[in-house]
Amino acid sequence: MPVKDVTSRYPIAIAWPRLLYGAGKVDAIAIHHSVTPTPSATATEADELAILDAIHRYHVSRGFGGIGYHLCVFPSGRVYLVSRLSQWGANVGGNNNHIRGICFIGTFVDILPSSQHLIAGAEAVFYIDVYEKARDPCSPHSKWTSTACPSRVAEKVLLLNGRSLYPPDVSDxxxxxxxxxxxxxxxxxxxxxxxxxxxxxxxxxxxxxxxxxxxxxxxxxxxxxxxxxxxxxxxxxxxxxxxxxxxxxxxxxxxxxxxxxxxxxxxxxxxxxxxxxxxxxxxxxxxxxxxxxxxxxxxxx
Structure with missing residues (x-):
């Protein structure tokens, strides 16, 4: 599915420095899960926007200025751009200047994301790489921070690194x-x-x-x-x-x-x-x- 740009729906408060500074040299993508109820694969776009609205309010309450991720992916296969790729995220403390974040909406402590959800994640990685004109490796959030996030999504990070949705690397x-x-x-x-x-x-x-x-x-x-x-x-x-x-x-x-x-x-x-x-x-x-x-x-x- 095409990535849907909803950045205008989730403006970043000017007080937050991520609005003022570019993302710098991006060299990695962090994979998260939202630890919220996992939506149905048949959820409507309106249902999903309501979930993103709630995440936006929560992140603002934590002082993030807006949604801390760059892209959010749903079990329906939809992918939403929630923060401009030219700006810092707020999803990997101490590393936001060089990392972009993708969040799998749902909780994956005991279950794996569906195939459709994983494909949406790979589409999000592809979207970042096209913007970046580079192939940035993705890793679990836990690589940089003491956290279990993204739980079992981490088992599929190699798939998200994308041979299924990328032109083959000449060194492959x-x-x-x-x-x-x-x-x-x-x-x-x-x-x-x-x-x-x-x-x-x-x-x-x-x-x-x-x-x-x-x-x-x-x-x-x-x-x-x-x-x-x-x-x-x-x-x-x-x-x-x-x-x-x-x-x-x-x-x-x-x-x-x-x-x-x-x-x-x-x-x-x-x-x-x-x-x-x-x-x-x-x-x-x-x-x-x-x-x-x-x-x-x-x-x-």
């Missing part, structure tokens, strides 16, 4: 595996909204007879499937029917090519499951590692 080991396969000449997948993995030198491994002029990750009409900026999620890794495997003389034996094609698809699917499926098991991790090991062997890494 999984996507390095994908690039290794690509360098072997295996180009099977397409993506109409590519965030490039940026090879500096074009890779031209396919002969002209295939009808595809391959240059790096982009073939001119097809891509190695990576990321959709439109939907901010992996694209489903659709096989492009017009893309033919490279000839054997280009990259090796046909059996190896076919195995790499299979591994590429498995690698992508397993990685997507681990980053998007909140119930992924240790078996998924082991299976992914086995795939990575075989890719390393076949690509000589």
């Amino acid at each position: 080991p999984i996507w390095n595996m994908i690039r290794a396969i690509t360098k072997k000449g295996v180009m099977l997948y397409r993506d109409v909204d590519l965030v490039s993995l940026a090879t500096k030198k074009p890779i031209k491994r396919l002969p002209a007879g295939t009808g595809i002029s391959v240059s790096g990750i982009y073939s001119g009409t097809h891509y190695l499937s990576t990321w959709s900026m439109t939907n901010r999620k992996p694209n489903g890794f659709e096989i492009a029917a017009t893309v033919k495997p490279p000839v054997e003389t280009c990259v090796g034996e046909k059996a190896e090519i076919l195995r790499l094609q299979t591994l590429q698809k498995a690698l992508v699917e397993r990685n997507t499951r681990l980053t998007n499926d909140l119930t992924a098991s240790e078996g998924d991790v082991d299976a992914l590692q086995a795939i990575v090991n075989e890719v390393n062997r076949l690509t000589g890494r």
